[in-house]
Structures are given as structure tokens and as C-alpha cells.
Amino acid sequence: MKQSNNVITVSAPGKLMLFGEHAVLFGRPCIVTAVGQRMKATVQLLAEPVFQLNAPDVQITNYQKSMSELGKSDIPKGAKFVEFALYNFLERKLVSFAYNGVRITTKSQFSSQFGFGSSSASTVCVIKALSELTKIKLSQRQIFDLSYKTVLDVQGKGSGFDVAAAVYGGTIYFVTGGKVIKPLDIKNLPLIVGYSGIKADTVNIVNQVAEKAKKYSKQIENIYTSIQTIVENARKSLLKKDWSTLGELMNLNEGLLATLGVEGNKLADMIYAARDTGAYGAKLSGAGMGDCMIALAPPSKVRAVKEAITKAGGQVIDVKTNVEGVRVES
Ligand code: MEV
Numbered sequence: 001m002k003q004s005n006n007v008i009t010v011s012a013p014g015k016l017m018l019f020g021e022h023a024v025l026f027g028r029p030c031i032v033t034a035v036g037q038r039m040k041a042t043v044q045l046l047a048e049p050v051f052q053l054n055a056p057d058v059q060i061t062n063y064q065k066s067m068s069e070l071g072k073s074d075i076p077k078g079a080k081f082v083e084f085a086l087y088n089f090l091e092r093k094l095v096s097f098a099y100n101g102v103r104i105t106t107k108s109q110f111s112s113q114f115g116f117g118s119s120s121a122s123t124v125c126v127i128k129a130l131s132e133l134t135k136i137k138l139s140q141r142q143i144f145d146l147s148y149k150t151v152l153d154v155q156g157k158g159s160g161f162d163v164a165a166a167v168y169g170g171t172i173y174f175v176t177g178g179k180v181i182k183p184l185d186i187k188n189l190p191l192i193v194g195y196s197g198i199k200a201d202t203v204n205i206v207n208q209v210a211e212k213a214k215k216y217s218k219q220i221e222n223i224y225t226s227i228q229t230i231v232e233n234a235r236k237s238l239l240k241k242d243w244s245t246l247g248e249l250m251n252l253n254e255g256l257l258a259t260l261g262v263e264g265n266k267l268a269d270m271i272y273a274a275r276d277t278g279a280y281g282a283k284l285s286g287a288g289m290g291d292c293m294i295a296l297a298p299p300s301k302v303r304a305v306k307e308a309i310t311k312a313g314g315q316v317i318d319v320k321t322n323v324e325g326v327r328v329e330s
Contacts, residue, residue: 247280
């Protein structure tokens with residue numbers, strides 16, 4: 001596309017949680033990596049006071065409303081993150097907006113079913129694109145903060161780790177709400193990724209864990225603290241490329257997630273199949289019950305592990321890890 005000063009295309013990566021899910025919602029750290037499957041958004045400033053959205057991946061075609069209605073009335077699910085991102089950007093009033101309206105088209109290189117964080121990635125794309133178009137240079141931190149606010153506005157919950165992966169890229173040590181966002185200097189991370197075919201409903205699963213925590217608060221706090229220790233160890237092993245220890249830590253983390261009740265039978269089948277065929281370790285990635293599992297294996301075992309995941313009913317996805325964060329495409 002030819003670059004002009006009222007239209008821009010940006011992209012942001014999806015993510016995979018490596019260690020620390022659930023505990024990260026309660027002040028603990030986690031480790032997340034950005035993946036090669038990206039979300040793209042083309043944002044155009046318009047003379048007319050309308051907001052237009054096309055997001056075919058989430059069944060939004062020719063959605064349109066007046067700019068004065070932004071954030072109001074019934075917003076279709078697939079439009080919420082983008083609409084609130086635009087609303088929050090304009091709310092900051094950092095800019096005397098020379099145009100009246102905005103047209104946005106998003107296109108994903110990955111299915112929103114995978115749990116790679118398509119909503120957060122599209123939110124980050126929109127904020128970045130608007131900052132470029134309006135010449136307000138937002139720092140990575142400011143893009144994170146505004147995008148995270150948007151995610152909380154829409155879904156009420158979330159640690160923000162997916163937003164951090166979309167903004168910063170790479171592999172990140174992250175504490176709830178972005179209290180710490182520390183890029184880890186690693187070159188590669190040879191993950192095997194298996195998709196369960198089940199869509200995980202994150203908010204629902206988080207609520208189920210919260211229910212359990214009402215009855216077993218002390219036990220669950222202890223689980224979070226154990227997960228924290230695993231994350232700290234994993235950070236060191238990752239930097240040392242000690243894959244076999246990292247695999248063992250995955251298994252430990254998985255055991256604790258199973259205790260929280262979020263393992264899910266299908267993921268468990270895939271995880272144990274991976275371990276049985278020689279993976280250093282395997283665990284779920286994200287909220288659990290569905291979405292994806294990840295495994296680490298020595299090169300000689302990779303093929304067998306992938307076959308075992310497939311046999312257990314999973315779909316092996318080719319995923320590049322540790323990729324670049326949000327960027328301007330054209
Ligand atoms: C979901 O992908 C991971 C959780 O920890 C939620 C979050 O961190 O936002 C369960």
C-alpha cells in the first residue's frame with residue numbers, strides 16, 4: 001500500500017504464556033513470548049464523523065456508527081476492543097484531531113480460537129496506528145498503559161501480559177498490570193505448540209479459580225507462591241538455555257495448574273503424550289481447559305513428540321517465538 005499521511009498499517013504479534021498463568025493475576029510474575037503469527041490493522045482518518053470497522057476474522061463487516069456514539073449502545077463482541085481503543089485514545093485529548101472520523105480494518109494471521117491474544121494485539125495495533133497518524137509519539141510504556149486500560153474496560157479482568165507481548169515483543173518477564181516489564185535477552189526458544197481444538201473462555205475459567213480460592217484461600221495462595229518460585233527459576237534456565245531444566249519446570253508448573261483445576265482432559269492427553277515420547281517437559285499455555293499446550297524436546301525427539309500430540313487429538317501449529325513487537329508495516 002502506498003503510504004499517505006492519513007492511512008497507515010501496523011502489525012502486532014500474538015503471544016504464548018510460558019510460565020505463571022493465573023498466579024500473575026495475583027501479583028506474581030509470569031514469562032510470555034511473542035509469536036510470529038501477527039494481527040494487522042489498517043487505520044485511516046476520514047473527513048466524515050463516522051467510525052467504520054471491518055474485522056472479518058471476528059465476523060464484523062461494515063460496522064459503522066457516528067463518532068459521537070463511540071463506546072455507547074450495544075457494541076458487537078468482535079468490535080469492542082477496537083472501538084474502546086479508539087475511544088480511549090481520543091479521550092486522552094492529547095491531540096486536536098484534524099480529521100473527524102476513522103476507518104479501521106483488521107486482519108489476523110491466526111485464528112482467534114488459538115488463544116494467541118488477538119483482542120489485545122488488535123487493541124495495541126489501533127493505539128499505535130493512531131499515535132503515528134496523529135504524530136503523537138507514544139512510548140512503548142504509554143502504548144501499553146492505554147491498551148491495558150482498554151482491555152480492562154472491555155473484559156474487566158486480565159494481567160496485561162498479552163498486551164505487553166504485543167507492544168514489546170520478544171520474551172518478557174512480566175508482573176501484573178505491567179508493574180515489571182523486563183525483556184529477556186534470549187536468541188531462540190524451540191517450542192512445540194499443540195492446539196486442543198477447544199476455545200478457552202478465560203474470564204469464566206478465572207472466575208472458577210476465584211470460586212475455589214474462596215474456600216481454599218490459604219492453599220491457593222501457596223500454589224501461587226510456588227508458581228512464582230518456578231517462574232524465577234525458569235527465567236534463569238531460559239537465559240542459560242538449559243532446556244532440560246526448563247522442561248522440568250514446565251512439568252512442575254503444570255502440576256500446580258492441574259491442582260487449580262484448569263488442566264482439562266484434552267490438554268492433559270496432549271501434554272502426557274508429549275512427555276511420554278521424550279519431551280523435556282510440557283504444560284498448558286494460558287487460561288487452561290482449552291487453547292494450546294507447549295512442549296520442549298531435544299531435537300532428536302521433536303518429530304515423535306509432534307506425532308504424539310497429533311495422535312492425542314491435537315493440532316501442531318508451526319510457531320516462531322521471541323518475535324518483534326508492534327511495528328509500522330506501511
Ligand atoms: C490467560 O491467558 C492467562 C491468565 O493468567 C489471565 C491473565 O493473565 O490475564 C489466566
